[in-house]
Amino acid sequence: MSALKIKKGATSHSAYNLRPTFSDVIERHTLAVLVENEPGVLARVIGLFSGRGYNIDSLTVAEVDHTGHLSRITIVTSGTPQVIEQIKAQLGRIVSVHDVHDLTVEGASVERELAMFKVTGTGDKRVEALRLADIFRASVVDSTLESFIFEITGAPDKIDAFADLMRPLGLTDVARTGVAALSRGE
């Protein structure tokens, strides 16, 4: 029997890379997942994403129904349409998950994120930072003679834009909450 000529490094490929996907287009989806607020539930959701190799672009979680002990997890993820479908089906399979909504396909939705920016500097840069913050409707929540902390709420791209502007003006620290989202209308 002949020995097979295996190319160098051939075994370094994952078998899964050889699988054809149904569509190559990477889509960004915002999922709202209603879960029972019990110990370990977040680990189940995150473990699903890491265990199966899915992306998490942003994740927020908080209890939204204190009497029913239900938490809402908002996940922004990206992948091919087939992967997005799998993510939703796999989330739905978790016993503690009550409901999975894909806000990206289920009609219009509103997405908001809260961020805080620490900008340090003096002179013109400091004045410019304050002026831009005003344009972006960011508010000052802390101030020293050499720094500001701005608080800004908005869609993620607005916060990205604000961060880009603050960077040359002495941006030293950013804290972002991740996306919270709700579908529009009733």
Next chain:
Amino acid sequence: MTRQMSGAKMIVQALIDQGVDTVFGYPGGAVLPIYDEIHQQNAIRHILVRHEQGAVHAAEGYARSTGKPGVVIVTSGPGATNAVTGLTDALMDSIPIIVLTGQVPTFMIGSDAFQEADTVGITRPCTKHNWLVKETDALSGVLHEAFHVATQGRPGPVLVDIPKDVQFATGTYNAPKPSVSHYQPKVKGDMEEITELVAAMEKAKKPVFYTGGGVINSGPAASQLLRELVKATGFPITSTLMGLGCYPASGENWLGMLGMHGLYQANMAMHDCDLLINIGARFDDRITGRIDAFSPKSTKAHIDIDPSSINKVIKTDIPIVGDVGHVLEDILKVWKSRGRKTNAEALSKWWAQIEEWKAIDCLKFKQTGKTIKPQHALVRLEELTRKHDRYICTEVGQHQMWAAQYLGFEDPNRWMTSGGLGTMGYGFPASIGVQMAHPDALVINVAGEASWLMNMQEMGTAVQYRLPVKQFILNNERLGMVRQWQELLHGERYSQSWSEALPDFVKLAEAFGAKGILCSDPADLDDAIMEMITHDGPVIFDCLVEKHENCFPMIPSGKAHNEMLLGEAQTQGVIDSKGSVLV
């Protein structure tokens, strides 16, 4: 009904109320209160295994052969971590298992206490669901919910981690109620999609049923409905490794198993069909081979209780989410009400084609000379045992594939094998679980010597409980499947794939107080098998077989169904480097 009792007593009470008659386990510090309660009752039989992995596989064998959930009790720390392989195995093969683990007392959790492990953390990805119970009052509710989750929807393993102080404390016990759980998977299929499938069946020229473990998990009624549907339509049927027995091997429409080591006619039918009806299977990579060349001309219908199985691997044209039994019932109803139509003319042509494929006789082999061929050993085993009330377990490897090819299964729940995870060491403890559930049946574990040694300590269990399990070891002194792949893919460099220091299996049996039989001559084989069957007690049957036999047919990795290898002559240069990275 509510009553006050200790947590430990609640556990035993919940098991009784859930109809459990047998548990498999191993005591330890963190479960002593539970074992104290087990000692004081007679309703539940406890089987002391010799290793926690054995307990889980035994429970799997029990579950798979009865359709009831298997129950395991192990201690904290190493007890729990030893159960992980079994849990993963049960998750992959959708076997309902309830594992109860002891845990260090709640006030010591997180302190790196003796025999402490983060059991719910470790087992989160390898259970369908798990719980850590921190209050005795919550215990009975969680235990009943555990049975509900393990058995409803796609079955699977669950784990309940119970700290020792929760077992000692007194609390309120609640009897099981009709489920209050929010977990209520959908069992009825969508009628619109079912009608669409029936319409496709009426027109199909080259249909094939591709069935899997979901039919078995749905219960015996699903197998009956499947048989009715196959008979009524006259469609050919194949099955995955996990589905063997859902349709009888002696049935007229049976093509045999499909997949990597499946039968030629089954794989060719899958490749050439125009309507593929997947019933309770999951397009596993051992089945599909090369995805982009998988059944290229067919409309694909997929019946599965787990929505995540749909479109996971293969794009489905007609998805039906529901329990196989319910959906089959509806398919039959709709098909009958629409006048029982099939495309008879096309079907007879399709069958003529299938008969041509069958004529190739892909399982043909020649038993010559003084060495037993493993295939021959299984043909003789089949011949001499098929009339018995028989259950077959296997380990993992070449012998497993040969068993699937050469043994015939007439009924569901008669075949216990580790399909998804491929766990060497599964079969022996599984056979113990099967024998516990069916004390008078003939339970045979078809094994390879390497797999069998992985859980050989369970000989102690078999002997202690006088379980007459027959360990039919096809001994080639090799890790046969590894050796086969090294031959085909790695230039015949047999790295670490043979055993140089095997035990004398006859003496090993005798050391445990069991019977050992050695057979190396084909002329002695029948008598030796009969001696094994008639012996009333556990037997290790050491069958010395051809050392370099390869398992065929074989779809090489990265190849399509119609690129099967039928024998050694055809294997020259057929697996390319792309295929060699797949396992």
